[in-house]
Amino acid sequence: MLVVLRPEAEQELLEAQAWYESRAMGLGFEFARAADAAVASAVRNPFGHLRIEDEFRRVLFRKFPYSLIYLPNLDELIVVSFFHQHREPGVWLERFSV
Helix, strand or coil: CEEEECHHHHHHHHHHHHHHHHHCCCHHHHHHHHHHHHHHHHHHCCCCCEEEECCEEEEECCCCCEEEEEEECCCEEEEEEEEECCCCCCHHHHCCCC
16 A cells, blocks of 8 residues: 655654654654554555544554544555644644535
8 A cells, every 4th residue: 555645744843853863862753653553554454544524533642642643545545644733623624625
């Protein structure tokens, strides 16, 4: 399955990783590993995670207050957001257009 990262999602991931790394050496790496695990879980079971809006789905990160928000298709998984759970719900949806 092809994984497609939208530019906004990639930016969120890089900013969050840098922020965690600035707090403690190696923490940014742990955040990146949690993001990779969330993506891998979505790839393994793209239609098995919680549906949150229309066909969008969510995977919660382990140890970090983030969610992977994605849109699954039969042949690809579109990563829409690496979303901090303390942000306004639905902000990620405002910027997405199919």
